[in-house]
Each structure stands twice: as structure tokens, then as C-alpha cells.
Amino acid sequence: xxxxxxxxxxxxxxxxxxxxxxxxxxxxxxxxxxxxxxxxxxxxxxxxxxxxxxxxxxxxxxxxxxxxxxxxxxxxxxxxxxxxxxxxxxxxxxxxxxxxxxxxxxxxxxxxxxxxxxxxxxxxxxxxxxxxxxxxxxxxxxxxxxxxxxxxxxxxxxxxxxxxxxxxxxxxxxxxxxxxxxxxxxxxxxxxxxxxxxxxxxxxxxxxxxxxxxxxxxxxxxxxxxxxxxxxxxxxxxxxxxxxxxxxxxxxxxxxxxxxxxxxxxxxxxxxxxxxxxxxxxxxxxxxxxxxxxxxxxxxxxxxxxxxxxxxxxxxxxxxxxxxxxxxxxxxxxxxxxxxxxxxxxxxxxxxxxxxxxxxxxxxxxxxxxxxxxxxxxxxxxxxxxxxxxxxxxxxxxxxxxxxxxxxxxxxxxxxxxxxxxxxxxxxxxxxxxxxxxx
Amino acid sequence: xxxxxxxxxxxxxxxxxxxxxxxxxxxxxxxxxxxxxxxxxxxxxxxxxxxxxxxxxxxxxxxxxxxxxxxxxxxxxxxxxxxxxxxxxxxxxxxxxxxxxxxxxxxxxxxxxxxxxxxxxxxxxxxxxxxxxxxxxxxxxxxxxxxxxxxxxxxxxxxxxxxxxxxxxxxxxxxxxxxxxxxxxxxxxxxxxxxxxxxxxx
Numbered sequence: 017x018x019x020x021x022x023x024x025x026x027x028x029x030x031x032x033x034x035x036x037x038x039x040x041x042x043x044x045x046x047x048x049x050x051x052x053x054x055x056x057x058x059x060x061x062x063x064x065x066x067x068x069x070x071x072x073x074x075x076x077x078x079x080x081x082x083x084x085x086x087x088x089x090x091x092x093x094x095x096x097x098x099x100x101x102x103x104x105x106x107x108x109x110x111x112x113x114x115x116x117x118x119x120x121x122x123x124x125x126x127x128x129x130x131x132x133x134x135x136x137x138x139x140x141x142x143x144x145x146x147x148x149x150x151x152x153x154x155x156x157x158x159x160x161x162x163x164x165x166x167x168x169x170x171x172x173x174x175x176x177x178x179x180x181x182x183x184x185x186x187x188x189x190x191x192x193x194x195x196x197x198x199x200x201x202x203x204x205x206x207x208x209x210x211x212x213x214x215x216x217x218x219x220x221x222x223x224x225x226x227x228x229x230x231x232x233x234x235x236x237x238x239x240x241x242x243x244x245x246x247x248x249x250x251x252x253x254x255x256x257x258x259x260x261x262x263x264x265x266x267x268x269x270x271x272x273x274x275x276x277x278x279x280x281x282x283x284x285x286x287x288x289x290x291x292x293x294x295x296x297x298x299x300x301x302x303x304x305x306x307x308x309x310x311x312x313x314x315x316x317x318x319x320x321x322x323x324x325x326x327x328x329x330x331x332x333x334x335x336x337x338x339x340x341x342x343x344x345x346x347x348x349x350x351x352x353x354x355x356x357x358x359x360x361x362x363x364x365x366x367x368x369x370x371x372x373x374x375x376x377x378x379x380x381x382x383x384x385x386x387x388x389x390x391x392x393x394x395x396x397x398x399x400x401x402x403x404x405x406x407x408x409x410x411x412x413x414x415x416x417x418x419x420x421x422x423x424x425x426x427x428x429x430x431x432x433x434x435x436x437x438x439x440x441x442x443x444x445x446x447x448x449x450x451x452x453x454x455x
Numbered sequence: 456x457x458x459x460x461x462x463x464x465x466x467x468x469x470x471x472x473x474x475x476x477x478x479x480x481x482x483x484x485x486x487x488x489x490x491x492x493x494x495x496x497x498x499x500x501x502x503x504x505x506x507x508x509x510x511x512x513x514x515x516x517x518x519x520x521x522x523x524x525x526x527x528x529x530x531x532x533x534x535x536x537x538x539x540x541x542x543x544x545x546x547x548x549x550x551x552x553x554x555x556x557x558x559x560x561x562x563x564x565x566x567x568x569x570x571x572x573x574x575x576x577x578x579x580x581x582x583x584x585x586x587x588x589x590x591x592x593x594x595x596x597x598x599x600x601x602x603x604x605x606x607x608x609x610x611x612x613x614x615x616x617x618x619x620x621x622x623x624x625x626x627x628x629x630x631x632x633x634x635x636x637x638x639x640x641x642x643x644x645x646x647x648x649x650x651x652x653x654x655x656x657x
Contacts, residue, residue: 281576353573369574
């Protein structure tokens, strides 16, 4: 009988709704560690056994978990039709599980869950087993209002990711994007898997959402005063406030890693430049001083550098400068239309979209240190506006490959491309939000 | 002319609060219903073309009508990712410049537009560049800066909603919009109008 460390409580309850009552895991050395630093890893095959307990909530929560595992890029979900074990005869303890029936169908990992509904609340008990070791490697019990059932799955998925990768998972994060309606474009906030999409602005023309670090304030560009300027909306209250009204137009605020300073683009005297605003309210300082367009700034995670787009060489390309505007240098040299840079949370890559030889846009990354470019999408419609998840494990982007523009996620090497929206007209300009507070 | 104004102290205050609250969005709140936007737009006058007429009766209604007619529906077109005026564009703007020089009481708004290709953010910049190029050219023809307001509509107001070169070439344009007050929102049902003005509180 192996020993387990006692339950490890979560550092804090980011989701006040969720209550974790137990979470056990073996010593670190016993963990199956998935090496995620190399492209082309073998996905870890996982069987998700049919749930026991209340069936509707059990199935629903495992569907969400299965989606998270699939999008993670680390797990491959096995087809339940192949399963040999009888879930009604198996229990949750290692002694009651015939692991050979799971290894036979190719499962390295096994997930079991039990759901119980009491009044308006649901409690879900998850177990994750390493079938090669005939051992449970972690379990957790979570309760929440039934309406927040999906959050329970995301919470467990994040705990699984943390367990396997020793990094914080990104499934409890949120995304913002632009939804096209019949009358215009509105800013929408949704869960990281596209569910629970809620409009937070009306449908005039609202563009380019960008998250503040508090996780609920979203800056966006709107034509509500006649020309494009920058506003914020609080996703909790829907309160809209002006942020930057200067210039003939202003767009695209991006908050620095310190959460206080932010960059934006504005056109004052016939030229679009990048400005930096300080927290104390001192006026925006112009960082670029070229004759041509300078826009679409993105911060390095250490806050020391800013990548941006400039057409000073005749067409839009990715440039990098120090955060005070000094040492401006060109980073991309391939193609004649590169745009929408997004600096990775790990700092090594900048994702961008570029127009290829077939004149459609695709997603690329460029290594900051070497300038080496990697292509992530190809021959699948127009792909634009990459945005990183806060742990750098995923990119979200828009693609027209299924006809209407929708949002997709993928791993930073371009594998595991999965659609997450099904908007009736279109979804575009995604921006991945920060980690929720706490946790 | 708008005074350069950075209003983010309020927003930063908003950032400071509730750092510990949950990111859940309340599902029962209607979009946009909560707080009015800071600026409440009034709808533009129904027929702005007629209002300056009364002030300039001496010039004669006919001449003013003709001037306004010449400013109507003037669009100039651009190459892909370009803000360079073509010969055709310069010719059209020559007429506009002549009319505006003779009628300093008239204002125009230049709206720069782009085709759908490329990012919203770059297209906002490119549309502004196109509008500014038109403004600069008109200024060279003697039009006063105060008569012209140049704005960008990015790729948000395509003249043709199609997705091919025929549509795109119609959408890479700058439009001259005439009216007694170029600072007012365009009256062609564009983004500037309704939704920013919340309905009276229920």
C-alpha cells in the first residue's frame, strides 16, 4: 500500500463558488511528468470512464473536461466505445479497478468521476489514475452551484495540468472577442472554451478588446463619439468609461506587465504613433517618431521591450524597441504584410499574422533572439489575431477555414487546432485574459 | 478640435478595486444597460445640407446648392496598402478644393476607409493616413484646415460587402462628407450614431 501525502489545499479559492474538499497526490518523484518543452510530444492517452452518480451533471462535467484535455494538446481522449471495463462493477479504489482492462485499450491515464446534486448545488468527485502503476495519482472533490458546473471541470483540468506540468493551467481563464451582429460589432466575454459567451457592450462598432490585469476590465476601441477612440468596459457591471480620447483616432491599449502603464496608438498630426501612458496620469509620451504607421504594440513579459508594427520600410513589418522608445529595430523580413504581433508569456517568441504567397493571412511565430520564423497555419482560410493564454501554452486566433470567421485555439507549435466558437455571423479579434485572481 | 485628453484616472481606479472578485459575468445583466456611456450623442440633423443656406442668402441659394452638390458623393480610391493619391483622385479633389476655397463657410469630413484585408488596428491607421492625405492635398489647394476634419473608419464601413477584388477596390477609398458641422457624426447610419446613446433609463 503506497502512502499518499495528505490533501494539499489550494492556495486560495479564486472561484469563490468552488470548494475543493480533498486533493491527494503522491510524492513528486512518482509523478508522471509530461515534457512539454518539445514540439511533437506524444499525447498522453486518457480514458474517461462513464460517470457514476447523477448522470446528467456527470456527463456534462466530463464533456467539458474532455474538451479541456483535448485542447490542452497533452492528452488524447480515447473512444469510450472501445472500453472493456464495466463502470458499474468498478469502484474508485485501486483494489476495485482492473487496470489491465484499461491498459489493453491503450489508456495510460484513467479518469473517473461521481456527481451528486443536492438542491441547487452539485458536488463532483474526480479521480485520475496512472494505469501503468495501478495507482491513483490525484483526486479532488469540488462543489459549486449547478449553474457553475462547467467551472468545476475547468478547475479539475487546471489541477491536472498543474500536476503534470508543474505550471498553472489556463482553463479557468476567460477570453474577449468581437462578435459581428446585424447592426455592428460588440465586445463579448466567454470562458476559455468559448462557452458562456456574454456581450458586454452594445452593437455599435466596437473593436480590439484588450484585458487589464484585474481580469474584468476590458479596454476596447469604439466609434461611439464619431471617430475611433478608446474606452473601458467592466465585464461585471457593463459600465463603460472613456480611456483615451486624444487624436484623430486612438486604438488598441495594451497594459504593461506591471499592470499600470499602457501603450496605445493614436494619430495626432497625420501620423499614427505609439504612445505610453504612465500610471500617475501624466500625458501620453510618444515612443515612435517615424513618418509612417506605427501601431499594434505588445509588451515583452519583463516589461522592458515593446514589439509593434511599422510600415516605415514600405510595408507593415514587426519591429522591436526598448520600452522607452530607444533602439528600434526590424524583426521580420519575410513577406510584405506582417501584423498583429503578440509577445509570448515566456518571452522567447512573438506570434503574428502575415500575408503569404497566396495572399491569405496565416499565423507565424518569430523567435526574438534569432529572428527565426515558424509557420503555424497553412491552407486553411484566413488566420489572424493570435493572442497567448497567460501560461503560454495556447494561442487563440480567428480563422475563416469553416466559412464564417470563428475562434480557434492551438499549441504554440501549430498543432492541435480546435474551434471554440460557433457564432452565427462571425467572431474575431480574440484577446486571452489573465489568470483569475488568487489560486 | 478636440483637446488632447487622457482620461484614465477613473479607469485605473476601476482597475484597483475588486482584484479579488470572481471573473464571473453576471448572466442576467443586459448588455450596455447598466451605465450610459460618457458621451451621449444627439442624432445629427435630418437634412444638414439645407441649414447653411439661410445664413448665406446673399450668395444665392442656387450657388450654394451647386457647391453642396459638387461636394456630394465624392470618393477617391487607393491601391492596396497605399495612401498615395492617384491622378484621378487629385482631379476629383481639385473640384472639392475649389468649392471649399470659394465657400469658407462650408465644412467637410474626410472619412478614410480600407478593404477588409489586414487587421482592424492597422486598417484604422491606414484609413486615417488616407483621410489625412486628402486633407493635406486640399490644404495645398487653399482650403483652411478648420474646414476639414479627417477621420478613419478603418475597414468597418465597406461600400461593398463582397470579398473579392471588385469589392475591395471600391472599399479602399476616402469619402468627402459635406455638412455644416464636420465634427458631427456621419449621418449615413454608421457606427457613430445610436448604440452609444443609451435609451432613457427605464
